[in-house]
Amino acid sequence: MIKKITYYSFLFLLLSIVFFILILSTTGVETDRFNKLITKNIAKSKNIKLKLQTINFKLDLKEFSLFIETQNPKINYINQLIPAKNIKVYIDFLPLLKTDLKIKKINISLEELNYAELNELSNFMKPSNFKNFFSNKIKKLKLISEIEFFLDKNGDLKNYIIKGKVEDLKANLFKDLILSNTNLSFFADKEDILIKNIFGEVNEIEINNGDIKLNLENGIKLNSNFISSMNLNSKKINKFNNLLKNLNLAGNIKELNGDFNNSIFINLDKTYKVTDYNYKFSGKVKKSKIELFKTIKNNFNIGEIKQIFLSDTQVELDISKTNYKLGVDGKYSFNNLDFLQLEIDGNLKGDLLKIIASFDYKDNFDLDLINYKKPKSEIAKVSIEFEKNKNVFNLKKLGFKEKNNFLNINNLKFKNNNFVSFKTLNINTRNNNFSIQWDKKIIIKGSKFDATNLPKILNQQGTKNKFNGINKQIEIEFENIKAPLSEKLENFRLIGEIKKGKFIKISSKGDFGGNNFLDISLKKDSDSEKRFLEIYSDLTRPLLTEYSFFKGLTGGKLLFTSLIDGTKSNSKLKIENFKIVNAPGVIKLLSLADLGGLVDLAEGEGLSFDTLEIDMEKNKSILKLNEILALGPSMSVLIEGYQDNTGLTSLKGTLVPAKTLNKMISKIPVIGNIVIPKEVGEGLFGISFKMKGPKGNIKTTINPIRTLTPRFIQKIVERNNTSN
Numbered sequence: 138m139i140k141k142i143t144y145y146s147f148l149f150l151l152l153s154i155v156f157f158i159l160i161l162s163t164t165g166v167e168t169d170r171f172n173k174l175i176t177k178n179i180a181k182s183k184n185i186k187l188k189l190q191t192i193n194f195k196l197d198l199k200e201f202s203l204f205i206e207t208q209n210p211k212i213n214y215i216n217q218l219i220p221a222k223n224i225k226v227y228i229d230f231l232p233l234l235k236t237d238l239k240i241k242k243i244n245i246s247l248e249e250l251n252y253a254e255l256n257e258l259s260n261f262m263k264p265s266n267f268k269n270f271f272s273n274k275i276k277k278l279k280l281i282s283e284i285e286f287f288l289d290k291n292g293d294l295k296n297y298i299i300k301g302k303v304e305d306l307k308a309n310l311f312k313d314l315i316l317s318n319t320n321l322s323f324f325a326d327k328e329d330i331l332i333k334n335i336f337g338e339v340n341e342i343e344i345n346n347g348d349i350k351l352n353l354e355n356g357i358k359l360n361s362n363f364i365s366s367m368n369l370n371s372k373k374i375n376k377f378n379n380l381l382k383n384l385n386l387a388g389n390i391k392e393l394n395g396d397f398n399n400s401i402f403i404n405l406d407k408t409y410k411v412t413d414y415n416y417k418f419s420g421k422v423k424k425s426k427i428e429l430f431k432t433i434k435n436n437f438n439i440g441e442i443k444q445i446f447l448s449d450t451q452v453e454l455d456i457s458k459t460n461y462k463l464g465v466d467g468k469y470s471f472n473n474l475d476f477l478q479l480e481i482d483g484n485l486k487g488d489l490l491k492i493i494a495s496f497d498y499k500d501n502f503d504l505d506l507i508n509y510k511k512p513k514s515e516i517a518k519v520s521i522e523f524e525k526n527k528n529v530f531n532l533k534k535l536g537f538k539e540k541n542n543f544l545n546i547n548n549l550k551f552k553n554n555n556f557v558s559f560k561t562l563n564i565n566t567r568n569n570n571f572s573i574q575w576d577k578k579i580i581i582k583g584s585k586f587d588a589t590n591l592p593k594i595l596n597q598q599g600t601k602n603k604f605n606g607i608n609k610q611i612e613i614e615f616e617n618i619k620a621p622l623s624e625k626l627e628n629f630r631l632i633g634e635i636k637k638g639k640f641i642k643i644s645s646k647g648d649f650g651g652n653n654f655l656d657i658s659l660k661k662d663s664d665s666e667k668r669f670l671e672i673y674s675d676l677t678r679p680l681l682t683e684y685s686f687f688k689g690l691t692g693g694k695l696l697f698t699s700l701i702d703g704t705k706s707n708s709k710l711k712i713e714n715f716k717i718v719n720a721p722g723v724i725k726l727l728s729l730a731d732l733g734g735l736v737d738l739a740e741g742e743g744l745s746f747d748t749l750e751i752d753m754e755k756n757k758s759i760l761k762l763n764e765i766l767a768l769g770p771s772m773s774v775l776i777e778g779y780q781d782n783t784g785l786t787s788l789k790g791t792l793v794p795a796k797t798l799n800k801m802i803s804k805i806p807v808i809g810n811i812v813i814p815k816e817v818g819e820g821l822f823g824i825s826f827k828m829k830g831p832k833g834n835i836k837t838t839i840n841p842i843r844t845l846t847p848r849f850i851q852k853i854v855e856r857n858n859t860s861n
Contacts (some may be wrong), residue, residue, distance in 0.1 A: 141729065146335045168214035170226070206223065206226075220247060220250065221248065225245075227243070228240055230743060231623075242286065243288070245286075248535070252277065255280055260303075267337040280301060280304075281301050282841070298324070300324045306316065306337065307322070320336055321347070329350065330351040336348070336365060342366070343366040345365075346363065348364030358503050359402065360402050361399075362401075366396050385622065388495050389427070394422070395420055398417075399416075401414075414457065415455070418455075421467075424446075426444060426449075444473075445470075447479075449468055452464070459486060461486070464485075465479060481493070481494045482494070489526045490525040491523075492522070493521075497518060497519070498516065498519050499516050502517065504544075505590045507569045508588075509566045517537060518538045520534065521534065528553045532549040534546070542706065545561070554608075556607065564583075569585035569586055578609060579607075582613075596721035605638035608637065613629070624678070626649055630647070632645070633645070639658070642659060643658060643670075649675060649676050658671050666703060668700075668701040669698060669699075672696070673697075674695045690715055690716070691718055692714060694713050696711045706756075708751075712746075714748075715746055717750065726839070744772065745770055746769035749768075750765075762777055774791070774792050776788055783834030785832075788829070791842070792823050792824050793823030824840065
């Protein structure tokens with residue numbers, strides 16, 4: 138019996154306790170008994186003033202702690218009214234039995250707040266820059282939140298936790314950068330702020346699954362991750378271009394479509410100065426258009442490049458305070474039609490830039506030096522690796538391959554845009570097969586070389602010698618050289634020396650075939666910088682193709698001598714036994730002079746000449762033709778004039794048919810005594826002419842003459858005496 142009473146008593150007590158706990162953990166016990174006691178003790182906190190209505194005494198099973206709950210309390214914290222809808226005050230149980238109330242924690246559920254209300258509450262938030270942020274950056278929001286205050290034994294604030302969610306947020310983050318239509322959840326205390334589940338828009342860029350973590354212990358450390366989805370046309374993306382210019386990009390992004398992962402780290406010191414940062418960006422560009430700030434122009438007939446398009450391209454970007462990395466793998470186009478493979482791996486660290494790239498190339502590409510032209514329909518494979526450190530550029534590798542044509546360069550170095558050295562160069566095209574090695578000597582060797590365009594390139598005016606750092610001996614050996622006008626030069630050998638980028642010694646020989654040779658020699662004066670050049674060729678046309686003055690000249694043998702002193706030169710050119718055939722300038726001159734027979738001859742078999750001698754001086758700005766004397770069985774010509782570096786030409790001279798001239802000379806007992814024919818009816822001696830104008834628009838005028846200058850007659854007589 139006693140056992141049953143004991144059992145039922147224990148069971149009743151247990152059920153009572155369970156029932157009591159159930160009541161305390163659900164509805165609680167309503168009372169106003171503790172109102173004055175709680176208000177009095179909270180007032181000890183010095184910062185919090187509380188006015189309560191009827192309260193419920195409850196039990197929090199999760200924390201196994203007693204708390205007092207009330208609705209719509211009046212809370213004033215640091216003289217700031219907090220719009221609360223619910224408050225829970227957690228107390229120590231044991232001191233409560235002694236009527237000594239000790240508050241451990243206060244949990245406040247706030248009413249929904251808008252921007253204006255939150256701005257007022259930000260007064261007590263730390264650090265103080267959050268107050269500035271709310272006042273100046275936030276334009277719109279809805280906030281649903283809870284605040285937990287943790288108090289010490291003296292009732293002073295030890296820590297706090299704020300958590301909740303934000304809806305319909307709009308903020309001006311930076312100039313031209315606006316966050317809108319944004320929702321998120323957050324958690325914050327004295328040391329950390331954690332923002333999660335960020336969904337919104339930044340200038341019409343969708344932000345998904347974003348998070349931000351702020352650590353406030355020593356300055357501010359910010360970490361953020363989010364996904365951005367972009368579908369921007371030129372109008373939408375213009376809002377970002379001012380920000381992108383700060384990255385020193387090559388152009389404006391006019392169109393961008395893709396999804397990207399973003400990661401941001403920023404470290405600020407106690408004065409809020411940025412001490413470190415990192416931004417990582419990765420994803421696939423579905424479609425993009427970039428408009429370059431500067432049109433790319435070149436000497437390879439590629440054409441002007443104004444826009445670059447990307448499609449289905451994986452992009453990775455890693456920007457930090459000391460490093461800049463870029464990875465691109467996808468397709469590109471210059472015309473938005475032909476998309477070709479592209480791969481780039483770039484790294485900028487301080488002043489050191491490293492780029493490794495490979496891409497397919499379909500457009501035109503001309504390399505005039507070796508007369509190579511890539512067909513536009515063919516796709517070439519290009520690979521490049523280079524480093525740039527301040528003013529030093531090192532092209533470590535360059536590869537170009539199109540079908541059986543290829544070009545490889547290794548370790549090509551420039552400093553201050555001046556050539557320094559390279560290791561090897563190999564070229565194999567339809568008309569070229571040779572290599573260049575840079576060692577103790579420069580050795581150029583191969584089975585064939587296309588020199589068709591070489592005279593044109595050598596004739597181009599250059600204002601600066603970018604190769605003045607070269608001081609080496611050089612050896613050149615080609616089995617076959619394709620010369621201009623389809624001539625062939627075989628077994629070409631050259632031994633020479635280069636100093637400060639210029640040849641100071643040359644000894645070379647080549648065979649045109651048919652017992653026709655080319656000899657070139659260059660020597661430097663040991664006591665000065667003067668150089669003496671001599672060129673002899675049994676064929677003239679390959680060496681004169683780039684000079685319009687010699688257009689129509691065929692046959693003959695050529696001897697050219699020149700004294701070169703820095704940028705100045707004094708030269709003499711002599712050509713023997715040649716013809717002028719279908720030369721437009723000569724034919725026009727003969728036509729204007731009404732020398733019909735000579736016109737017919739020039740348009741047919743050609744005008745024959747015994748000799749042509751040119752005495753000329755050249756410097757940077759002008760080519761002065763002191764004298765051009767041509768003697769032939771049909772006519773003789775004496776010319777002088779100049780051509781400046783703009784192409785302006787001015788010539789004046791005298792042309793006399795040989796029949797009249799021979800009669801005159803035969804009647805001269807002493808040179809200069811006779812200037813007018815003695816026989817009546819012999820007619821005019823010839824014509825004087827002037828030719829002047831810019832390149833491509835030279836005008837010619839003529840005047841008949843009845844007398845020849847003594848100088849002209851003297852030149853003819855001297856030449857005849859020399860020939861005899």
